[in-house]
Amino acid sequence: MNDSPNYDESKVGNHPLPEILVCEDGAIVKDTSEWTTKRRLEILRIFESEVYGKAPKTESTISHKVISTDNNALNGLAIRQEIHIYLSTDNDLMRIDLQLYTPKNVEHPVPIFLGCNFKGNHAVDPDSSIPINTRWMADSLDGKSVVNNCATEYSRGSESSRWPIEQIIRSGFGLATFYYGDVEADHVDGWRTGVRAEFSEHNADELKSDQWGAIAAWSWGLSRACDYLSSNPLVDSKRIAVIGHSRLGKAALWAGALDERFAMVISNNSGAGGISLARRNYGESIASINENFPHWFCGNYKNYNDQPEKLPVDMHQLAALIAPRPLYIASAQDDVWADPKGEFLGGKFAEPAYALFDKPGIGVSEWPPINHPVGEFIGYHIRSGKHDVTAYDWEQFIRFATMHFRKSQ
Numbered sequence: 001m002n003d004s005p006n007y008d009e010s011k012v013g014n015h016p017l018p019e020i021l022v023c024e025d026g027a028i029v030k031d032t033s034e035w036t037t038k039r040r041l042e043i044l045r046i047f048e049s050e051v052y053g054k055a056p057k058t059e060s061t062i063s064h065k066v067i068s069t070d071n072n073a074l075n076g077l078a079i080r081q082e083i084h085i086y087l088s089t090d091n092d093l094m095r096i097d098l099q100l101y102t103p104k105n106v107e108h109p110v111p112i113f114l115g116c117n118f119k120g121n122h123a124v125d126p127d128s129s130i131p132i133n134t135r136w137m138a139d140s141l142d143g144k145s146v147v148n149n150c151a152t153e154y155s156r157g158s159e160s161s162r163w164p165i166e167q168i169i170r171s172g173f174g175l176a177t178f179y180y181g182d183v184e185a186d187h188v189d190g191w192r193t194g195v196r197a198e199f200s201e202h203n204a205d206e207l208k209s210d211q212w213g214a215i216a217a218w219s220w221g222l223s224r225a226c227d228y229l230s231s232n233p234l235v236d237s238k239r240i241a242v243i244g245h246s247r248l249g250k251a252a253l254w255a256g257a258l259d260e261r262f263a264m265v266i267s268n269n270s271g272a273g274g275i276s277l278a279r280r281n282y283g284e285s286i287a288s289i290n291e292n293f294p295h296w297f298c299g300n301y302k303n304y305n306d307q308p309e310k311l312p313v314d315m316h317q318l319a320a321l322i323a324p325r326p327l328y329i330a331s332a333q334d335d336v337w338a339d340p341k342g343e344f345l346g347g348k349f350a351e352p353a354y355a356l357f358d359k360p361g362i363g364v365s366e367w368p369p370i371n372h373p374v375g376e377f378i379g380y381h382i383r384s385g386k387h388d389v390t391a392y393d394w395e396q397f398i399r400f401a402t403m404h405f406r407k408s409q
Helices: 032-052 165-170 214-229 247-258 286-292 299-304 315-320 340-348 351-356 391-407
Strands: 063-072 078-086 095-103 110-117 174-179 235-245 264-268 327-332 378-383
Touching: 032 214, 032 247, 032 299, 032 315, 032 351, 078 214, 095 110, 095 165, 095 214, 110 214, 110 247, 110 391, 165 174, 165 391, 174 214, 214 235, 214 247, 235 247, 235 391, 247 264, 247 315, 264 391, 286 299, 315 340, 315 351, 327 340, 327 391, 340 378, 378 391
Parallel strands: 110 174, 110 235, 235 264, 264 327, 327 378
Antiparallel strands: 063 078, 078 095, 095 174
């Protein structure tokens, strides 16, 4: 295996992509019924078995408790609620601490952006009344925000640029977010104290090769948050957009594929194992992601480390699983590790599934210029800059959500 990443377009894999509309028995999908009842389920099953792993079936969130409500958050713009979502009847520590912001003085339930955050709710909003998350975190590069795997006061508000809450609220949307480590710590043995151990087979000491990885666990957590949000009268349960950046973009995509309650899916710089095509073998490869993060995917995914062309699915089919719901894909020019062109193609080649529903997709044949958004039901942009979530990205997400959610009212 060549350990050096490929950044040469002339050397990308040219293997044919798996067909979206051809069933395993060779039958061609001709209508939405055949897609929904047959082909979609085939693709979903393969992703479960070979990529993300299969999560256990759960009825719903066990229970929840509203811990606090601030009716004058953001200088009176919003209502902020802190909610504990309990995931187990036997373990009170097995819970999601959800932070929910909704606009004040609105007559109707509002659409919501829901996403995991990387550093805790206190890092999203600098308000001193928000508790600092006490769960395990990776030490920060600055040596101050997270020390000895514990968040410090210095981390308060450190992620606020990625979550422009005031802009979201002023645009008529709400925001719900929680620390992804509430579900499972992001390290190799994190599963032993997270939901995968809690809901795995009794006394299981290791996971089977097709059982869920951490990406699937975080996706599962997003659905448990959706359980709660669907019961909150301030939230329009028919207009919940699931969003994620980087590894959490992968989780948002898989959550959206599995859980059709999510009315929109937004992938930001999700790269390998997210929306970029694995067969291109450009930037981060299956081999490198499995080596660096062996806990993210199911064990079977490692079978394709040296042969991505043998993977029976590719990420255009992941995008297709979201059809006919709107999907937005965001790339960054300097984020070559995530393969921005591969992210575009992951959306572009999903268009046949959207066409079944008479929904126009990206709508262009060539990779668009920098800072030039395209698409209707599959939206896409590549912006200038690095791997991050920026104000420009959020401008496009809000524009896209406004366009589709206002149509659905």
